[in-house]
Amino acid sequence: MIKPSVKILVGGADAKARPQYYVAAGADIVFRGDVDPAALVEHDWSEPRIVEDYRLPFTALSRPAFHKLGDVARYIDSHDGPVPEGVSTPVGFIYFTRGCPRECDFCESRRTKFEALPLDDAIEMLKHYRDNGIRTLNFSDDNLLLLKRDYIIALFRTLREMGFAWEFPNGLEIGRFMRGEELDSELVGHLFQNTRDPTTGHHVGAYRVFVPVETFDHRAGYKKLKPVETQNRIIGEILKSGIPEINFGVVLGRSADDHTFQNIKNGYDCIKSMVKTYAGVDARYSVFHLIPISLFRSMKTNFSADEFPEGWNFYFPIYDGDHFSAMELFDRRVEVIQSIDPSIDVIMKTGMYAYS
Structure with missing residues (x-):
């Protein structure tokens, strides 16, 4: 141990899967869920400890402490590579929901409790990001489109009014754009249409989306997937938005x-x-x-x-x-x-x- 006064806390998907590996590697605490503040207070630090699943109240996550990051302006990339020309930085990661009840067998978030921030809290979070200099947002939601339609429309109207650019790197359940046999073109427009601010040239609106096609021939295995013909119809509507x-x-x-x-x-x-x-x-x-x-x-x-x-x-x-x-x-x-x-x-x- 080079500096025993420094305590090592580990979390994330890999720590959840194999916590003993990180204990053996020298971690003091391994969190298999969210960081549990009580565990930090109660821990005597004499022995390593694995803290089992803990879920921090969602509203407690809505005001990240950007002042602790140092130079926020250094955050210029998404995890999908450099942003396109006209998209301003810094980039901030954000989510308004967590969890997904879908059954996709390859996903770590499968069949987890779905929660959404109250809309007022979501808008306050956007103000917090804006006031700390964030210009562009990466949505980290597991399944954003499970939100109610009115919520989504109000949220994205606010995003445009605040001048944000955004992307969907985690993917969207695009089948949710279908209302029965009708394609909800209005909702597609709210998420994907984009413009340039005439004064600054800043890109406002969506600039990138990951569309999880998942499979072309085993679609019956995933209830969220629509027939390929319907999927392609939705993709065409997204492309029409000019993303x-x-x-x-x-x-x-x-x-x-x-x-x-x-x-x-x-x-x-x-x-x-x-x-x-x-x-x-x-x-x-x-x-x-x-x-x-x-x-x-x-x-x-x-x-x-x-x-x-x-x-x-x-x-x-x-x-x-x-x-x-x-x-x-x-x-x-x-x-x-x-x-x-x-x-x-x-x-x-x-x-x-x-x-x-």
């Missing part, structure tokens, strides 16, 4: 076979043709391997997170599939991506995000 950047993602399950890869290519070719009809829209077409979390926590893997931690990512499988070995899954994924979006191949090799 500058859009990112699509497919999750490659263990059951992937030859038909899966052909369906990915055909499905993305269709979406790619739609995108090309809208000038000025940059797109990215991703295929992700599973990270063995959530329901897949107990799946058999070729390497543990301790043996090969760098392999536990979206771009490499550390498990064999039902029809292909891990390397065959990887090679097939690279092959289909190179045929659809070569920039993704560049991303993997350079670590630099790009859009085609």
Whole structure:
């Protein structure tokens, strides 16, 4: 121990999955949920401790202490790469909801309690961000579109009035834009339309969205997904709004076979043709391997997170599939991506995000 007076607190998804690893590595407290203030007061620090799930009251999270960050102006990127031209910085991460009741088996947030800030608290939080110099927002909500329609409209009207730019890096359940058989074009407009401030040139409104396509051929396994034809209709409406950047993602399950890869290519070719009809829209077409979390926590893997931690990512499988070995899954994924979006191949090799 170099400096025993410094106490080490660890939290997050990985700590939740394997807290003993962090205890062994020297952590004083490992939080498997939110930081529990009582645990800090009660802890005698003589022995490491794992604090089980704790959920901080949501309203207590609505006023981040920006003054403790030092130079907020240094926050110039989202986790999806540099922001487009005209989008002002600094960038702040924000969320108005937490939890998601959906059943997606690859997601760590599956079937968790959904909570939303009262609208007045949400607007006060926006004022707090604005007053601390934040110009651009990344929505970190697990499922923002589970909010009531009136709430969403009031929230995004306020965002525009305050001059914010924003993106949706966690993805949106775009099927929620359907009201029965009708596409809610008005709601799509509130989230995605964007302008330039005539005085400052600052981008106001949405500049980037991740659309989780999830799968083209096993859609019945995820209740949130609409038929592909309906999904593409919604994507067309989003593109019509003039959003500058859009990112699509497919999750490659263990059951992937030859038909899966052909369906990915055909499905993305269709979406790619739609995108090309809208000038000025940059797109990215991703295929992700599973990270063995959530329901897949107990799946058999070729390497543990301790043996090969760098392999536990979206771009490499550390498990064999039902029809292909891990390397065959990887090679097939690279092959289909190179045929659809070569920039993704560049991303993997350079670590630099790009859009085609």
